[in-house]
Amino acid sequence: MIFGVPPLKQLVWFRSDLRVEDNPALVAACGGGSVEACFFAADAQWAAHHEGPRKTAFVRRTVKALAHELAALGIKLHVLQVPRFSDAPAAMVKLLQETGAVQLHFNAEYPLDEVKRDRAVWRAVKAIGRGCVRHEGSVILPPGRVLTAAAKPFTVFTPFRRKWFGVVTDTDLQTLDKPKPVAAPLDPALMCWDESAEREGAAAWPAGERVAYQQLRNFAAGRLAGYAGNRDFPAIEGTSRLSPYLAIGAISPRRCLDAAKALAPEASEAWVNEILWREFYRHVIALHPHVSKGESFHQHYDRLQWETNPAALDAWKSGLTGYPLVDAAMRQLTSTGWMHNRLRMVAAMFLTKHLLIHWREGERFFMEQLVDADFASNNGGWQWSASTGTDAVPYFRIFNPTTQGQRFDPKGVFTRLHVPELASVLDRFLFEPWKTGLTLNYPPPIVDHVFARQRAIQRFRGFNPDRPD
Numbered sequence: 071m072i073f074g075v076p077p078l079k080q081l082v083w084f085r086s087d088l089r090v091e092d093n094p095a096l097v098a099a100c101g102g103g104s105v106e107a108c109f110f111a112a113d114a115q116w117a118a119h120h121e122g123p124r125k126t127a128f129v130r131r132t133v134k135a136l137a138h139e140l141a142a143l144g145i146k147l148h149v150l151q152v153p154r155f156s157d158a159p160a161a162m163v164k165l166l167q168e169t170g171a172v173q174l175h176f177n178a179e180y181p182l183d184e185v186k187r188d189r190a191v192w193r194a195v196k197a198i199g200r201g202c203v204r205h206e207g208s209v210i211l212p213p214g215r216v217l218t219a220a221a222k223p224f225t226v227f228t229p230f231r232r233k234w235f236g237v238v239t240d241t242d243l244q245t246l247d248k249p250k251p252v253a254a255p256l257d258p259a260l261m262c263w264d265e266s267a268e269r270e271g272a273a274a275w276p277a278g279e280r281v282a283y284q285q286l287r288n289f290a291a292g293r294l295a296g297y298a299g300n301r302d303f304p305a306i307e308g309t310s311r312l313s314p315y316l317a318i319g320a321i322s323p324r325r326c327l328d329a330a331k332a333l334a335p336e337a338s339e340a341w342v343n344e345i346l347w348r349e350f351y352r353h354v355i356a357l358h359p360h361v362s363k364g365e366s367f368h369q370h371y372d373r374l375q376w377e378t379n380p381a382a383l384d385a386w387k388s389g390l391t392g393y394p395l396v397d398a399a400m401r402q403l404t405s406t407g408w409m410h411n412r413l414r415m416v417a418a419m420f421l422t423k424h425l426l427i428h429w430r431e432g433e434r435f436f437m438e439q440l441v442d443a444d445f446a447s448n449n450g451g452w453q454w455s456a457s458t459g460t461d462a463v464p465y466f467r468i469f470n471p472t473t474q475g476q477r478f479d480p481k482g483v484f485t486r487l488h489v490p491e492l493a494s495v496l497d498r499f500l501f502e503p504w505k506t507g508l509t510l511n512y513p514p515p516i517v518d519h520v521f522a523r524q525r526a527i528q529r530f531r532g533f534n535p536d537r538p539d
């Protein structure tokens with residue numbers, strides 16, 4: 071601050087970066103002068119994006135934790151009800167005028183609706199003569215920094231990953247500390263949300279960046295060592311379960327990288343790979359806007375004929391397909407709001423290949439149910455499973471839900487937990503209970519695997535240039 075000149079107030083707009091550590095927009099705003107912050111609760115827009123109550127309650131609880139962190143730094147957080155993205159420009163102009171802030175800072179989001187909202191806000195802010203600065207805080211390297219030799223975006227993960235490591239090595243990566251207080255601590259009692267809405271999932275998913283860091287440290291110092299061997303087995307707590315925190319930015323991917331390198335340098339490769347999948351899918355949606363419009367990444371697949379089968383879709387959603395691993399997965403999703411990664415692939419491939427139901431139906435149901443609902447990773451995962459996306463699994467490699475169960479839940483510990491009707495079925499029949507000859511309170515398979523596999527291969531074959539002869 072120049073002596074005698076009143077500091078110019080800065081405003082930080084929090085969205086999916088709900089943390090004070092390693093937050094470029096916050097750090098830039100705290101470079102001098104006083105600071106205020108805002109968060110827009112966009113209920114109607116979240117509903118239009120199919121974000122369900124688990125995710126939105128988790129966001130609300132995290133914003134509350136953020137308000138406390140900011141208050142300790144002397145920063146007031148304004149939580150405003152701004153139902154639709156189209157309401158954001160007017161709300162932001164009003165807030166800038168009320169607070170007297172001269173400059174707005176935010177970290178980029180990449181889905182198309184968010185990009186359009188930010189452009190509209192940027193124009194509105196400039197129109198009243200205030201500054202507006204966009205930072206990069208949700209990825210380690212921003213979209214556009216990792217390109218092919220022909221300066222094109224990568225469409226396949228492995229070369230992306232290789233290039234990513236090359237670029238990172240030449241980049242001075244800085245994980246940013248929490249800024250120093252800009253004023254005396256404030257009273258954080260600012261929030262006016264309905265408390266009952268916030269309670270959902272509070273025990274399973276405690277909110278806030280402190281919780282996220284603790285979980286990261288515990289994982290990196292413990293389970294990370296066995297991650298590569300354990301990550302595919304849903305009965306083992308082998309993964310970090312950080313996805314809800316990463317999805318809304320309660321923790322940054324750079325912090326994850328730092329912790330993995332510091333605490334388990336030898337073992338971290340497989341886990342860092344997964345962090346890079348998250349990064350890859352963010353680059354994909356930023357650089358291929360058609361993906362945000364519900365279109366297939368490979369657009370010729372939009373002509374593929376999908377089946378309309380409400381009864382089968384309902385059976386899938388309810389965990390009553392007659393395939394125990396698929397049903398256990400779907401029941402884990404609907405009862406807890408989270409699903410193990412291998413099971414997400416199994417369940418998604420079952421819907422899109424065995425039932426030939428459009429991946430958009432599954433994408434939407436996952437968005438509604440998941441506490442870690444994240445457009446980029448969810449869309450990427452669905453299109454991977456449906457073979458319509460980047461790096462997609464070849465259409466003729468179709469997971470067999472029976473052998474997947476035998477391989478990844480060999481003792482049936484996970485499956486029996488979620489499908490108690492099969493508790494007494496012997497291990498060797500668990501994933502094909504129709505072979506027991508017993509009358510079980512469990513449905514027969516809704517589709518035959520061999521038939522479904524052949525039907526899917528035939529349906530996809532005409533669309534795939536690399537089809538096997």
Ligand SMILES: Cc1cc2nc3c(=O)[nH]c(=O)nc-3n(C[C@H](O)[C@H](O)[C@H](O)COP(=O)(O)OP(=O)(O)OC[C@H]3O[C@@H](n4cnc5c(N)ncnc54)[C@H](O)[C@@H]3O)c2cc1C
Pocket residue numbers: 301309310311312313314316317341344345346347348349351409410411412414415418436440442443444445447448449450451452455
């Ligand atoms: C059909 C389908 C839908 C999915 N939907 C989502 C979603 O909505 N939100 C979401 O965060 N992830 C999604 N994933 C990716 C993955 O399943 C979850 O990120 C992972 O299971 C979360 O568990 P974890 O935090 O214990 O992961 P860990 O194995 O500990 O991995 C660490 C972090 O890396 C990221 N990550 C891991 N695997 C992937 C992946 N395959 N793609 C992208 N990022 C990954 C996540 O941020 C995760 O927290 C989806 C995958 C599929 C196949």
